[in-house]
Amino acid sequence: MTFALNPAHDASRLADELGRHKRIQVPAFLVAPGAEDLLRHLTESTDWRHVMNAGDNVYEIGCDELAAMDPEQRALLDRKIDREAVEGFQFRFDTIRVPDEEADRRAMGRLVADFASFLSSSATVDWFRAITRCDTIEFADCQATRYRNGAFLTRHDDAVEGKQRSFAYVLNLTRDWRAEWGGLLLFPEDETARIDAMVPDFNLLNLFEVGQQHCVTQVASYAPRPRISVTGWLRSR
Numbered sequence: 224m225t226f227a228l229n230p231a232h233d234a235s236r237l238a239d240e241l242g243r244h245k246r247i248q249v250p251a252f253l254v255a256p257g258a259e260d261l262l263r264h265l266t267e268s269t270d271w272r273h274v275m276n277a278g279d280n281v282y283e284i285g286c287d288e289l290a291a292m293d294p295e296q297r298a299l300l301d302r303k304i305d306r307e308a309v310e311g312f313q314f315r316f317d318t319i320r321v322p323d324e325e326a327d328r329r330a331m332g333r334l335v336a337d338f339a340s341f342l343s344s345s346a347t348v349d350w351f352r353a354i355t356r357c358d359t360i361e362f363a364d365c366q367a368t369r370y371r372n373g374a375f376l377t378r379h380d381d382a383v384e385g386k387q388r389s390f391a392y393v394l395n396l397t398r399d400w401r402a403e404w405g406g407l408l409l410f411p412e413d414e415t416a417r418i419d420a421m422v423p424d425f426n427l428l429n430l431f432e433v434g435q436q437h438c439v440t441q442v443a444s445y446a447p448r449p450r451i452s453v454t455g456w457l458r459s460r
């Protein structure tokens with residue numbers, strides 16, 4: 224599969240909106256078959272890793288190992304994570320990571336790695352530079368994420384020393400999602416009483432400037448499907 228940007232995007236309108244609001248949503252981001260293939264590929268993938276943090280440390284475990292955990296140990300882990308999430312930075316979700324280097328992406332030989340290469344190609348980087356009015360962007364890093372029931376990511380601002388991230392992107396792939404299923408991207412500093420939510424949708428790109436507090440609300444216990452996306456940051460080297 225070769226990926227292509229939807230030719231109907233109006234780059235200067237998107238750039239104006241992003242300049243004004245520091246975040247935009249771009250529906251129908253890819254020419255549709257590319258997004259369909261990516262969703263199928265990720266839905267069928269069996270090598271997802273469950274990642275979670277304890278303070279500054281990140282831990283991961285195969286999703287099959289998580290499922291096979293002793294129930295008491297699992298309950299302890301869940302309780303610890305929930306306690307930390309109350310006011311701290313905490314996350315738990317599933318990931319498939321894509322390496323940053325083009326040669327390693329090729330060697331990975333998977334559609335999600337091809338997508339990362341497409342995002343980092345000179346034509347797509349030029350498009351991102353035009354939309355963001357940020358000429359320093361050189362490549363996109365990339366991971367697939369899957370938020371199953373109970374997954375979440377508390378507020379944070381994506382600014383990490385040395386990573387040179389300018390904008391975050393999230394290509395949402397899940398179809399027919401309902402807001403009450405959770406998995407909403409929120410910007411909690413907007414206002415205290417009333418804030419906007421970005422609801423997942425198929426082939427919908429969210430793009431936002433690094434430095435804004437944001438979070439992903441917990442996917443409800445009753446959500447019938449996982450929230451699947453491909454996400455990362457536009458970076459310079």
Ligand SMILES: O=C(O)CCC(=O)C(=O)O
Pocket residue numbers: 368376381393408437438439452454
């Ligand atoms: O999945 C999303 O909507 C946002 C993800 C995010 O903020 C992150 O991975 O840092």
Ligand SMILES: [Fe+2]
Pocket residue numbers: 379380381391437
């Ligand atoms: Fe983030």
